[in-house]
Amino acid sequence: MKRIAVMSAMALSVGMMGCATQAGGIGGEDASTYMTKSFKEVIATSFQAKGSAGLDRLVQTEAQHECSKYDYLGKPIPKDIAARIEKDHYSKVVYPADGKYFGDWKAGMKIAESGKGMTWNDKPGTPNGGNCINCHAMLPNNPSQGNLGPSLVGYGKTRGNSEQIVKYTWARIYDSTSFNACSQMPPLGASHALTPQQMKDVMAFLFDPQSPVNK
Numbered sequence: 001m002k003r004i005a006v007m008s009a010m011a012l013s014v015g016m017m018g019c020a021t022q023a024g025g026i027g028g029e030d031a032s033t034y035m036t037k038s039f040k041e042v043i044a045t046s047f048q049a050k051g052s053a054g055l056d057r058l059v060q061t062e063a064q065h066e067c068s069k070y071d072y073l074g075k076p077i078p079k080d081i082a083a084r085i086e087k088d089h090y091s092k093v094v095y096p097a098d099g100k101y102f103g104d105w106k107a108g109m110k111i112a113e114s115g116k117g118m119t120w121n122d123k124p125g126t127p128n129g130g131n132c133i134n135c136h137a138m139l140p141n142n143p144s145q146g147n148l149g150p151s152l153v154g155y156g157k158t159r160g161n162s163e164q165i166v167k168y169t170w171a172r173i174y175d176s177t178s179f180n181a182c183s184q185m186p187p188l189g190a191s192h193a194l195t196p197q198q199m200k201d202v203m204a205f206l207f208d209p210q211s212p213v214n215k
Helices: 009-015 037-046 062-073 079-090 105-113 155-159 163-174 196-207
Strands: none
Touching: 062 079, 105 196, 155 196, 163 196
């Protein structure tokens, strides 16, 4: 995962080398075997924790390590490793405790358009944006949207709102690694970048017939 939707300058610098904002992971010497000693020294001495940007961002998860390693080698990640990673991440997706998946689409639109949060000058606990439109087209005829990810224009209108598609979409937002071991999409739920309520609002933005996404 080399690009992220919500990032600090620190995370961006490391992101180019295959790291991202997910906390936890294997880290240490094992995760850095494909990095030169000088590079590891630069990483270790160049950053400091400040505000919402913690040093945990320098630690790769297993998925980031494996994907970065095989990308460095110029090879696709082996199917068995990818399948194991995806199964593990999917098993950890947390669905709404109240069984309700939709909030306020207007609030969801603001979240999707906002890239604020998780930087060194943000106070911990400050609500984050999802910055969804940085990677996805979501509003019809808006040339300022990203195209790194697939277009989501007409998402609810074209896909419907069956239980299967609703739960799939929630899981995708929560942790896209569940479906693609080397997904470039940030795990907005698993990393706690978005709260469950914010995720419900983004879901409403994607599915609500009144949302401009579906006009």
